[in-house]
Amino acid sequence: MSRIAAIYPSDRVTLREVGLRDGLQLVKAPPTTQEKIDWLVAEVAAGVRHFEVGSFLPAARFPQFADIDDMIAAASALNAHSAALTLNERGAERALRTEVDELVCVVSATEAHSQANMRRSRAEAIELVRHVATQRDAQAPAKLVNAGISMALGCSLAGDVGHDEVLKLAESCLDAGADIVGLADTVGYAGPRAVGALCARMEKLCGNRPFIIHLHDTRGMGVANAAAALDNGARVIDASLGGLGGCPFAPGATGNVVFEDIVFLAETMGYSTGVDLAALGRARAIAEAAIPDETFHGALKRAGPPNNASWAAGPAV
Template identity: 45%
Template sequence: MANFPANVTIREVGLRDGLQSIATILPTEQKLEWLRRAHAAGVREIEVGSFVPAKLLPQLADTAELLACAKTLPGLFASVLVPNLRGAKRAIDGAADLMIVPLSASHAHSLANLRKTPDDVVAEVARIRAARDAAGSRTLIEGGVGTAFGCTLQGKVERAEVLRLMQASLDAGADRVSLADTVGFADPRAVRELFEQAVRIAGDRFWCGHFHDTRGMALANVYAALEAGVNRFDASLAGIGGCPHAPGASGNASTEDLAYMLDSMGAGTGIDLPALLELRSDIARWLDGEALHGALWKAGLPRTFEQTRVANAA
């Protein structure tokens, strides 16, 4: 454990990646409660939504309102997903702390998801950087390279192509880069090998790992990424999420399960797990009928958890 980060950040993505792929359109007031209570439970990075046309994703039509609320919460780092320059301008206008530009290493998925080739998206990153700088904005740009371990549409994605697109995003002006296992194809060995190479290339500009639990591998893959020196991960309460344009891309890593694993190992997250589980319970009620995931909510925290957490902290 000596080589693992002492502290790990969990970026809650349920309000975007989670809600975008389910049928339920959650009322804005419940989303705002989710946002405020996650913050109160110690979550300090939250992806609040996406600036896409409401006709395409009505689940995320109120992103501007959620971003405005997030900006009032002390110490909260608020991010949004932006698929193009138009969305980026809205993120800049809303003073988002960070905007994520999704870039798929799978050409087939890129065309299905964004109607652009991966290199078209790299060119869009350059335009977004120019607009950000011209506006004098401090909003950071993250190039999020998805389908990094394969794709249900294309099949195999070459590691060299993933790393090429990651470097191209940085060269185009991204401040940060991240890698995502969009369809849950990854395994711990592949994660460790790819993430070690990615960290060597990007250094401290490597920002985040994003793992889907489609085949039950998300937490094992997080562990492998920790071994590679990564200390920030996306996760969604109740494990909801997926990509509408990637068949079989079900389920993010569960925030509550991930926080429990990290705290149990002595990697501090700053998250109040009982408070998070209470919020998860309410989200389950709000999303009645939707498929939810995770194990901690069923088993509960072990009686030894607090003793172990205190011992690890010492």
């Protein structure tokens, strides 16, 4: 079995917890390392196995990720799959010296956003993917390289984003050595029709390889978009506990799609997630206590799953 198929098997749905990375990106008073580890431990106990645990960004500007090495070590000790953002060569170098399982590079779908957000062209971003993959091959061949395409379903700067364009970028990322590509609706512009159409084409492009869908619930479409993605071949979904992770481009908006609600969605669609919602609630309580000023979202937390009906891994109809 290939490295990628062992981590993200194509015959089941994998939910990636991005709350410890994307969810903390804008947090004013970040949790302590111990609080983050407690949160991680509790989510592993709930059955979650895939985590973005932080970012190799300068600690001076992003103090919430200064403990990235500790978080990687903690995930490793729990036998959980850890991923970390590596947005430049320096970050990748640091990552390759750790036990992190997956290096996450980002490529903007639009030239305008690439220049504004990363001060580099899309071509340069793809060259970084190639550099990271090459270094990985040489130094740590067991690690995965993930290339996330931000703004893949609409851009706060450039507006509409053509699917042809996104697929061309995805292909370039795979050619550059990425093991897996993610499609991100970074600013929550899309509805399920667009997500489904893009995923269907992405599935064709990727063949047997999995791809990731990364959704923000900015306009309430997150769960519907996840359903459309599952219906069209996506088998890896990013989500965050309580929907943590506001959007810098849409003040006041909700963040990532809510992990708990995506567990329920996937189960009702017949995909066993291996995640226990009650245990996930305990992880949420830990996170809520650690960052009390943040708003936690999600309907499952309020209502709980139906207690007298079939819903896990598909309803009885």
